[in-house]
Structures are given as structure tokens and as C-alpha cells.
Amino acid sequence: MSVLETYEAQVAEGALQDDPVQRAVLPELERIRAAVAQPVRRGWFAKKPDPVPGLYIWGGVGRGKSMLMDLFVDTLDVPARRVHFHAFMQEVQAGIAAARERGIEDAIQPVADKIAGEARVLAFDEMQITDIADAMIVGRLFQKLFDQGVVVVTTSNRVPADLYKDGLNRDLFLPFIALLEERMVVHHLSSDTDYRQDRLAGATVYFTPLGREAREAVDAVWQDLTDGAPASPLTLVVKGREVVLPAFHNGVARVTFYDLCGSALGPADYLAVAEAVRVLLLEDIPELGRSNFNEARRFVTLIDALYEARVRLVASAARRPEMLYLEGTGAFEFERTASRLREMMSDGWGA
Template identity: 50%
Template sequence: MELPVNRAMSARYDALIASGEITEDPVQREAVYQLDLLNTRLAETRLASKKSSLGWLFANKKNQLWAKVEGLYMWGGVGRGKTMLMDLFYEVTVIRRKRRVHFHEFMTDVHERIHAHRQAHKRGEVKGDDPIPPVAEQISEETRLLLFDEFSVTDIADAMILGRLFTQLFERGVVVVATSNVEPSRLYMDGLNRQLFLPFIEMLKSRVEILHLDSPTDYRLEKLAGAPVYVTPLGSDADTQMDEIFSKLTHGMKPHSEELENKGRLIPVPAVASGAARFTFDDLCMQPLGASDYLRIANAYSTIFLDNVPVLSRARRNEAKRFINLIDTLYDNGIKLVISAEAEPQDLYVGEDGTEAFEFDRTASRLIEMRSEAYLAGDNREIHA
């Protein structure tokens, strides 16, 4: 039986508590309450829009109805449940025209649309040299509800267009729900020409409810406590352990696949749930990926699962080099790693000569440290949920 809209989030949250997947948290409960209120408001607005819909005559009136709905901005440290709450809300929301996307991917798409409009204008195919209104119109026609994972502004090109873009989106009735590790007033902190970005922050505050998830508990760390985050040797037992840890960390939610954009290329991500991404060794080290690709992955997820790492040697120096770069990047960014491997870290590389053999000593040392309680307890990431 379909749950009442006004308690759909609460029912899903209660079910996770009853199943033992999560424990009751008063801060999360407040977020659940706020998301239930938002879902109810969205349902009411959707119904009102349908009743008043008489074609183009009432198109602007419908946008005005949606523009009155305030979104939600949830911020807090790693492991406080922001991504889990977003997962639940995406599942239960009544809105069909919804888009969940990493903020980086969204802005890449925006820049591509701006470029396409400018090229079309040069060819005389469209009128008006300002690309922001038509781009906002495109997005609003496609999406009524935008859900952003890891809302973070680090690029000046993004910062300079956000104010005008979101003014247009909000006027067209687009509703925003976002997670972030930083409060709105600290977005684009110390960025170039930040004073030009400040009006966007004030507008954001006026259009979304700000909710600080300040729970003292890092639930991701709690889930990993005592778990064998380095599983060896490979085999069916290792596969089962990896499946169990992934399910436990992601609250048993069904994973989905997605793609990350990096410098015009797409990185396939086979399985994602609750801020954790799962890859095989072949996915990340048998493909032509480089350090910037691994950094893009580190910027998107706070926990990485890596399955089936084999023993490496000079004969597989390309794969070894990629694995070294991958571990360096994850380590430098404080990413939690759950890995299944053919051997213990110090035995993962066979051979005593060559650059890779020398570099792998550091990799083995880092892999050992990354399984320690001290590393897992570290919270040195600034922008990822």
C-alpha cells in the first residue's frame, strides 16, 4: 500500500531503524521531518499546478506556484547520514521530473549548454547573446526538482555564473535539495573575486531551508569499526565479505550505476549507494585512467570499495603504476578504502627492480595505514559528504 506523502520519509527511516540498518538519531530525525514537509509541499503544488493547467495561458502561473516552494540544504561532517537521507528522499518524492547529480557534473553540463548556445548564436540560429536565460529554460523544462550531492564551489567560472543561473532557475520554479560539508556562508571561501559570489549565497539562504546535521557520531566509521577493510586472500569468502560490508555501509540500499565527467571524458562507476562507490581492479587499473581521474573519483565519494586486486609484477607495470597512483590519491584525500586483494600489502608486488618496486613500498605502507583505526577515524576531507 502506498504510504501517505506526509510521512513517506518517516516510514522509510523507521523501517531502517526496525531492521537494524541504522540507529535512531535526533538530528537525522529532524532532517526526515523537514524532508517530509517538503515532499508534502511538492505534492500539494503538483496537484494545484495540474488543476490550474490550461496550456500556455497558465504556464507562468504554474511556475509562480513552484517558485514558492523552499528547498533544503543539509550540511555537516562526513558520515552524518546526508547521502543516506538524500537516497531516501529521491526514492519517496512525488516528483517525477527530478534529477540527482553531483554538483560538479551539473556545472559541466551547464557550461556545455552555454557553449552550445553561443555557437548557435554565431551561426545565426538563435537570437540573444546571453546564454543564461535559455539554458535555465532548458533545465527547468527537463527538471522540476534538482538534488545535488556535495554542493561545493571551487571554480571561478562556476562562481561567476551561479547567481544569474539560479536566479533564473528559481524564477522558473526549480526546487533544490542539496548536501554539503560546508555551510552556505563558507561556499567558495577564499575564492578569487569572492565578493561577486556573495549575492548568490544570500539568495540561496532565502530559497532553501538550512539544516545542520551536527550529530557527534560518524556513522560511516561506526559501520566500518571492526570490519575487515582489507580482505585477503581472494575467493568466494572474500566476495561474500565485500558484499556484506558494502550492504552494511550503505544500509542495504540498492546501488545504481553512474558516470563521472573529467576533462571531457566519462568515468563509469558500476555501483553507488549512500556515498560509497564500488569498483573492480580492472575498472580502475586496467583502463587508461590517470591521476586526475582518480582525483575526480576521490572528489565524488568518501568511501571506495575495490574488488579483486591481484599480485602485480614488472610484467604488469602499467597496471601497477595506476594502482600506485590510485592509492596515493585516495590516501592524500583521506578516502576510506575497503579492498579485497590476492595478498597482504607487502606481498602485492613481486620483484625488486624497477621504479614500480621502489614506489610500491610506499603503497604497501599506505595500504597498511589505511586499514588502521586512526586513519579510518580521520576526517580531513573538506567538501565531500
């Protein structure tokens, strides 16, 4: 079926809510599906096919970008790869390192060759650049992929011009933005409806005390937000350090307090998490005080990063926000964090 037929079938089944803003992007997805479905003529005198422009869909969180990507990939009859952008770049970095170890001068070329040999279409979730190493690679990599006929479809929360905004040596990154705008159609998904917020509207998102009931409640939220789909870890590399989110699916991550606050992470790490995640399920927040002062300080920094990025938070904790940190250095300052936690628990947060 075409992309439109698939969308309408799911609306008729009640699996999707009909949305005119989502419908507006379907012709672009169908354009790509139909183009890559055409057989490629081979031989000495075969005309090289015209490049198929890709698609860059950007817009606010919860507007259905990932759903549209899933729907599109399901209609394809050619080899395709559906992957979160951060995970993809981790694979690319590893491939480049391996090529350099073999003494290959242009280490990006074999990586691009392998990707092009495996997929006609690359479908990315959440394109964003936070790491200088990625910023220096993507331009050359994508040029090689485009030259080999790979079609890229991606979602992002940012317009291309805002990628890697304020990043180190950003002037070296600007040709990549120009390449995206030249080789891809940029489409703004400007829906006023936040479907992810709708799922959490009116729901409890802070569970206390810790225990079986809290674990089961968070698990129920996770199952609802991910539709029971299998999760996989997401590894972010920040200034050479690895930050691992153990469970991740379509912008939703599930971690424990000690995953993010139990080791020596800092503001840059938490900013990268806030960039990569739109909903964070944070479990097992303990009572905070003198005995775990360093972890508590990291927790404050994490909440600040999530708050500024307007990430939706679902949490389980030993006590309610105002009672989490009652004694020790920093207890007074924690009042601001408690206030932010309260605000992040309210309906409409993250919209």
C-alpha cells in the same frame, strides 16, 4: 505521510536508528514538502506564489544525509528529480553543448527550461564543484531554476563557503555561494555517529588472494553498503577528460584496479574521485613491479588522494600490502603506500 511520520515509521520498523540530530532537520524537509504540495493558482489575476526556500544539508560522511534525502523524496507528491550532483552537471554540460550547436546564444536557458518543466524539486547528493566549467555555469543555471520556482534540496560534505575552495578563478564563483545562502536554508548535520563506519566496524576490508572468495566478499560489502539498490555509472570530467566509475550509489563506488590505474590518469583525476566518493571498493589489485610500473605509480597517487581525503577503502588484491611491490624501481618508496593501506584497513578510518 509527513516527513516526520515517515521517519518515525521507519524507526518503529527497525529500518532506522533514531537520531536526535537527524530529527532536527526533519522540520525543514517537512516545510518544503508541505509548501510544494500546495496547488499553484493559475490565471491572469493569480498572485505569483512566494518562492520556497530550498535546503542545503552539510556534514561529515556517514551521518545519514543521503538516507534523509531518500526519505524526503519518497514523501513528495510533485514531480521531483533525485540525482547525484556530478551526474546532473554532466547532463547540463551536454545540454548546453547541444544548444550551442543549434546556434542558441543563451545556451543555459533551454537547459533550465527543460529541467524546470520536468521537476518541481531537485534533490542532489554530494554537491561539490571541482571543475572550472561547472563553476562558471552553476550560478546562472541555479538563478534561472530558482526564478522558475524549482526548489533545490542538496547534501554536501562542505559548508557553502568552502565550495570550490582554492579553485581556479574562484572569485567568479563567489556570487553562486551568495545565491545559495540567500535562497536556501543551510543546516549542519553535526551527528557524532557515522552510520557508514558502523557498517564496516570490525569487518574485513582487504581481501587476498584474488579469486572467487575475494570477489564474493567484495560483492557482499557492496550489497550491504548500497542495500542492494541498483547502481549506475558516474562520469567525472576533469580538465576535459572523462573519469568513469562503473558502479556508483549514494557516495559508494565500485571499480577495478584497471578502471583507475590502467589508463593515463593523474593527480587531478584522483583528487576528483576522492571528492566524489566516500567509500571506494577497489578490486583486482595485481602484484606490482617492473612489468606494470606505470600502473603502480598511478596506484600510489590514487592511494595518496584517497588517504588525504579520508575515503574509506575496501580492496581485493593479489597479496597483502607489504608484499604487493617487491622489486623494481619504486619498491622502496612503496613502503609508505603499504603503510597507508594498512592504516586505511583499521577500524575508525575515514571518521
